[in-house]
Amino acid sequence: MEQLRRSVTAGMACDVCGRLPHPHRLRLTFAKLAAILPVELALHVAVLALHPPYLAAVALLAVTTTALVIWVVEPSAMRLLRRWLHAPGHHLRRRTRDELAQAPSLWRIRVTLDDRAGELERLTHRLAELDANILGLHVHPVDGGVRDELVVSTPDTIGPDDLLLAIADGRDVQVWPTTALALVDGQTQALNLAARVVADPAELPHAVSELLGARLVTDQLAIAKGLLPEDGTMLKIPSPWSGLFVFTRTGEPFTPAESARAHRLAQVAELARDQDCLDGLAPGQ
Template sequence: MTDAVREPGVHVNACEACGRLPHPRRVRLALAKLCAVFPVELLLHALVIHFHASYLITVTVLTVTTTVLVIWVVEPSAMRLLGGWLHGPPGGEHGHLSTGQSLWRIRARVSDRPGQLESLAHHLAELDANILTVHVHHLDGGSLDELIVGACRETSPDALSNAVRAGGGHSVGIWPASALALIDGQTKALTLAARVAADPSELPLSIAELLGAQYVDSRVGDHPTAAACVEIPSGDGEPLVFVRPADEPFTPAEIARARRLGELAQKTRQMSEAGGRTSATPA
């Protein structure tokens, strides 16, 4: 099997010349180096023969020029110029390259019945949209599904929203998302828990990051009445208040995780105070 039709494997290292992934195929790499080196070598040999230099001078000139020009200048420059061809797919496969995707976070209320998620996935698949992660929050009278969906850049939010409604969803909310949204909630909560355990004063900002909400200092002013609001006990008397847009209500799972962070901060402070009293007690 020739190199031109061999399926490219998984390459860990990038190209040494231009840094692209994957590393170029061997046949193309050999042809690129030959195209870069051959004209220079031919010109140098022609010049040496033309001037009838001595054997020692000929060897020295060819060695130095080959090393400096070919290896350090000509070859890397040629490989950069031919980078698109070196790292491109085999001939005839350009039409099969996938286009870039946009990530969307979708929330929808759905009925709590078998096959509901399958119906959502089916209607999204008609738009070539793929469900990457899903979290189901069980509420009274149904469920709240939170999806991270990858779709073609040409797919509009309205088209995705209509597909979700056609799949049985209602009260649909859709927002642009980033790759950070693919981190599952449990991993994110554990990361923030480690931050709070190291410094309990990080609790307000950690909960705000966990919930994707804004922290409102109740000592400064009142929170907006038109926004979704949740209060989390802080262990210091006044609860911590967090708000976000009214069309993004807090789910029971989110509130439970935030409360656990508050309890962790309180336990950490108590242990720190107990340790301080112990160290202050004379032996």
């Protein structure tokens, strides 16, 4: 983990998935040759110097070489040469870092507007004045208006204070930095999670946590005593087993649409569980 952290810091690994770049085929070939060839030569010299029978020599070389290469030599060489294998060339690395320095920032914005014509147009116009590009938009009806959720990209010089100032006419304005994962197709993700819940209803709390980016509350005492926040960052859904699941998401209130999706997943889990119970009954019971 520490090595991975250093790699991310050095700009080698992806900021989202944490994976290192795939090694270039030519570099990988050179690394394997450098690791395997000396071992092959040394073993051949040692075995031939002993003059064993032909079949014994072949068997000894095959078994010894295979075991050493697979379990010792190649893994060690891959670890020792890891930085050279996975790092791009000097000019590519410099170009990549220059591109990252100039890359736009991604932000998630939530704002409540009055439900009347022109409000959203004025919001987008104010964002356009900051050279902000709207990449995603979801509109959630709420009491007294609509709750708009936007994902926007801005120049690196634009910060959260600039965005808050631009949309100050709205209510309950919230701005967070985000990543490209916020642009993943939500409908496809919800369908995949629903299929997971149908296959195994016990996956319900994990599926809801993944769908909403929320944390499952396991402290039953805090739930019973009402110690959880009541600022919209807590969500309760029915549980087919324990009566209730509670989720929290610090600093990011749940929208009505998110609540509806979570409750629908709970219904899917309950139906799947009931069907499993019926399938488990023997004929005539």
